[in-house]
Amino acid sequence: MEILIAQIFNGLSIGSIYVLLVTGFNLLLLVAMIIHFSFPVVVVFSMYISWFVMTLTGSVALGVAGGIASAVVVNVITAPMFQHIMRERGSVDINATMVISMGMGMIITDILSHTFNQGFPIAFPDALTGNDQGALISVGLVSISRGQVLTLIVGIIFVAFLFWLLYKTRAGRAFRAIAEDPNGAKLVGIPLLKTGFQSYALTGILGGVTAVLMAVLLGSASAGLGDQLGHKVLAVSIIAGLGNLTGGLIIGLLLGILEAIIQGYLAGSWSNAIAFIVMLVVILAKPKGVFGSKL
């Protein structure tokens, strides 16, 4: 029983990472109107930058700042490229944005596997992860780490912040208007490109924070992590219904819990595979999503 509780807690912290990633992906889908398949790859890139700055300067704070900044920079400098495609083709051919995003993922993943740490997986210092201080709570076999608690708390705060931003601010109102009806939004005088650009910046911050949380929670990263997260995020988003933010929140957490529970009983790559099989079955049964798509 205690083990199950610990697994669920573990699942919630991993799940909140998925929720953050899916929310970023969905925001880009709704407001910038792109399928940014490689958004999680950008996040893993930021983990690497964060690691790089930490090892270079020895400062955790600088590493965190560098990680967040790099995600914003990547998002903002790639925005004109995506916006060019959207302008050329209207909102019809969203497939092209997905292919471009995949191209971006190819480039980033290959650079990560060639350059940083000679292509070996990177490990974050204990000063960041707090692993040297042992578990935060430890009862019998059950232990909950600082990283898990931090991830969960920051994850909840950030998601709450996003929902506040969407539903209580001027920019959020414009985001939602574009998400519902881009043409209608244009006719009431919302500048599509400028507002879209804001969503790139916002998801950049979101991605950067997620990168830091992942560094704390996982303690390490490898170049292939981005692709795997990309598949999971797309799968979660499809299962929830593309662009469905609340659905993404629920399915993201569920996936985290599912994985954690499987991991309690099965080793290594099989547990990942089972999570993928479950997702595959759901997608094959309901290719349009459980909660309905917002597109």
Place this chain on the structure above:
Amino acid sequence: MSLPLYYYLAITAIYILMSWSIYIPYRVGQLHFMTVANMAISSYFAALMAINFAWPFWLVLIVGTLLGALIGFLVSVAIGDAPCFAVVIVGFTFIYLTKTIIENVEAFGGPLGIFSIPKVLQTSSDNRTLLLIVAYALVLLTGFLISRFDHSRLGRAASAIFIDRDLAVSFGVDVKKLGMFLQTWASAVGGMSGVMYAFIMRSISPNHFTFHLIGVCMTMLFVGGYTTLWGALLAAPILWGFPLILPEALQSWNIVIYGVLLIVVLVIKPEGIITRPTVKKIESLLSRNRKKV
């Protein structure tokens, strides 16, 4: 024939086939990366049958192709008319699962893969010549079938679906049936390529069938042009060939080069280098010359 040239020609044929396997369902707007999983499955199937049961090459080729078609068909029952994103993720998931199974099951050779797949013919040079002939015969056959399809009523229906799905439906096009047909066909091509790959390389490992392969085929298709079958046909030999003549230090960056090319072409020339108007222009030039003769 020198060994590098043989491998270049043989692998080029594989890449043409694999790029086409993505081209075929993309006619209705679906990126069906499932075919890479089909390639892996049929490749392992071929290796195991040839090694353990001494199945002859031809039998393996036919059964391996059918195996691809069967899996493709079963999956297409669920996602024949699914939105592109769902099709993409199903493909990725299959690739991932296939890879996990191959890596973790002893019988499949684990991460190291399978070695010493038998030759089809006794002497090495005969073997290579035969495989090259078969590979390009399959390219010709597949290209011919695609061309027939593209010029048929179904091909026009596919184009209609690509441009405006709802409109096509209102004209009575059966999107699901056509999607299922194309996905099944593509998976068969994937399976066929897998068998050929196993016999050409004579050793296979899980690392051969990854997202890299998707990236490469996608680049060939989208850089060459996804609106006609000629795009992949011409892009594959060039894109596969030019990194080979780059200096050693640059060669390992070929994925980065592909990624950059893919993005640049999609941004500048969204339909790729060879488009339908290009083909029409060349056709009319050729026919004018013929008339002169």
Place this chain on the structure above:
Amino acid sequence: MAQNDPILKIDSLSVSYGHVKALSDISLEVGKGEIVVLVGANGAGKTSIMETVLGANVPVGGDIEFKGIHIGGVPVDKNVRNGMFLVPEGRGVFASMTVMDNLLLGAHHNLKNSDKKLQLVFDSFPVLGERKLQVAGTLSGGERQMLAIARALMSSPDMIMVDEPSIGLAPIIVNDIFEILVNLNKEGYSILLSEQNVYKALKIAHRGYVLETGRIIKSGTAEELLNDEAVREAYLGA
């Protein structure tokens, strides 16, 4: 024709969608404080004129002047800032967003004094005040049309363009909507209206233009058009 000082002046405007020519050689004026109506069948080009004035389409040729300033090619958000707003065909309200959100979108470019503007709008349209926290998707057709007009008012416009407001509404409701437009006009808003409900529209308008396949084939005061043989035959079924 128009009063001495037009708020909107269009001069030999032409617009194309790709290779399809939608408008050719359109010239018209809306005077300050006028209601001007564009009448014409489906596809005549009414929406195209309004969206081009608004800046959603880029004209191929011709000139548009709003409050004495050339605005050809100026983007929508700037034009909205400068004091025009479109009530789109089919209302264009955001069904998943609340009435309040929809209204605030009208004031997106300038949220200063939005509380005061909201109060004014709720005073004129008490129904909207009662339902301000409901999502717009739950409103009736007439209420949505009101919301769309109220949203236009939130932008503090000088000129409102109203595209086929009567579409899909019961005749009684149409009367209400037209009454609202007349009252707004009395308050000083200039209005460019498009309608297929030609009789009712000409009854409230000062002047009108008759469109056919992208051209203006007739223009005059509302009275002249109401009495015109050809117009009566084609649009009034008489």
